[in-house]
Amino acid sequence: MSPPPQHLTGDKAGIEEFLDRYDDEIFSSSYSASIYISRILTLPADKPKVFVIGETGIEQELAAENVPFIGGTDPSYRRGITPNDFGQIAAGEPALLDPEVGVVLVGLDFHFNYLKLALAYHYIQRGAIFLATNIDSTLPSAGALFPGAGTISAPLIRMLGGTEPTSLGKPSQAMMDAIEGKFQLQRHRACMVGDRLNTDIRFGIEGGLGGTLGVLTGVSSKSEFLTADLRPAAYVDGLKDLLLAK
Structure with missing residues (x-):
């Protein structure tokens, strides 16, 4: 068991200043996924699309x-499914199922619908690699919790009989390796800061970082x-509080 954490306090500045100062060093799970697809995966020449x-x-x-x-914010995917769509998807018609898709990448989608779910399932059934930007179950916003990116991949996991996607977000150590490669990171001199024990803090501890810092502005409680x-x-x-912590 880890020793009890120390409580640090402060009263100035905010997250906007922090983000502005270190914008070039922010490494998101979406970036991690793009690096994994472009530099680590070896996709067939005839299936390069995501x-x-x-x-x-x-x-x-x-x-x-x-x-x-393809997909994403394309308006043609933000609609209900039709009886004709069922037939075309079942038959693998290129009009709906692009034969060049080799990866299904699932992240937080505010316009998730039955059509996207059906297409993703059939792409995976036809051999596409199943990836997720992250598997967070909840998203903290406006002082409350909302469905996170993990809830978008959950129905696919159930449809696939429990097959989990490869997650490129925390606590995946594939993400840690990508960060280390980009920034020439010295792990013992790095600290993981996050609000969620099962992703952020676990990511730092299992990644062998020099420290971990929890923040009380998100999911996990004091x-x-x-x-x-x-x-x-x-x-x-x-x-x-980091600006005045001693």
Whole structure:
């Protein structure tokens, strides 16, 4: 069991200043997924495309790595399924099932629907690799919890008999390896900061980082930080406290 975390406090600045200062060093799960697809996966020459369930952020990262994709924010996928669609999908018609798709990448999608789910399932059944940007079950926003990216891949997992996607977000160590490769990271000099024990803090501990810091502005509570078997070395009420922590 980890020792009890230290509580650090402060009262100035905010997350916006932090993000502005370190914008070039932010490594998202969407970026991790794009790196994994473009530099680690070896896709067949005739199946280079990614079918995206997700929003603009995923598309931007794939485009930056010159990875071809379909789906995502394309308005033609933001509709209900029709009786004709069922027949075309079942028959593998190229009009709906692109034969060049070799990967299904699932992230947080605010326009998720039955059509996208059906297409993703049939792509995977036809051999496409099943990836997820992350498997977070919840998304903290406006002081409450909402469905996270993991809830989007959940119905696919159930349809596939429990087959899990390869997750490129925390706590996947594939993401840690990608970060280390990009930034020449010295793990013993790095600290993982996050609000969720089972992803953020686990990511830092299992990745062998020099420290872990919990923040109380998201999912895990103070009591969890203090009593869980896997817990951070320290915790703060919010990221702004880092500027005055001693």
